[in-house]
Amino acid sequence: MKKISIVIITLTIGLLSCKKEKKETETTEIATEARKEIKTTLVAKNDSNVSGKVVFKEEDKQVIMTAIISGLEAGQHAIHIHESSDCSAPDGTSTGGHWNPTAQPHGKWGANGGYHKGDIGNFTADENGNGTISFTTDEWCIGCDDENKNIVGKAIIVHAGVDDFTSQPSGAAGARISCAGIIE
Template identity: 40%
Template structure:
């Protein structure tokens, strides 16, 4: 009888230990899914022209203490302002860039300018090209993320043929897509 009681207690302890281990594993998995372990400090998109256009260049995103520094160096644009956004998909296969989808907007906010309190994550406003078609930009963005559930890594950067009016819904009426690039993890050792 004593042996049977000891076996029962041992079995009960084993089942309890297995249950606790499974629960701990499930909680760890949930936490990892909620808080991805990425710690990317820099991302880059190499922009290529869509069909019939000549846009090329790079857009670099660098994690800083108060946001993400966005730097772009582009050429082949027409003179003037051009809408400049992060789009939903890192897919530039379509000749016209439409495979990149719409603006990246995980919070389902209205379209606005880059300084607006509420905006699409992808709303970077405009970049202005000079008479030679060259454009640069360097600003801090407090909405863009390189890590976590709303990271822009793997998404697309799109340049438009016209200016983003920063108001029209859902995308600012910036016209056709003249350039597209996929945001990837940068080689910070370069």
């Protein structure tokens, strides 16, 4: 009887420790998947002096983009995600057009008439040429398998002008004055 009790106790302890190890592993995997982050640096284009930092964070199926930009002319400027992370061209055109995986017309984010997944919008630079913008969406992801949402391999572009939200296909936002690849 003692031998049976010892075997049962040993098996119970073994099962509990396996269960605990499995739970810790699952928690770690969930924590890793719950938060992803990409930091990138804006590089001046078209003979501008525009630079800055852009951070993309994914938490709870939401991507938060925060951009801090300097060297701008005071006033409003457009910012978009473009098709390719290739910022090698002096005028930024190596990034291609706006990122538009769902083949929608250009427009204001959330508009009923449609919008590109890269149509972020406008932000304002102060009299010192500094501007910031923060944007949150569940329509992007960082490194996921959904090509309609994955922003990795794309570029963030700051434009000289304002996005009018109607001109096709780009909103008539003017020259590309700063670029950063969104790369893991």
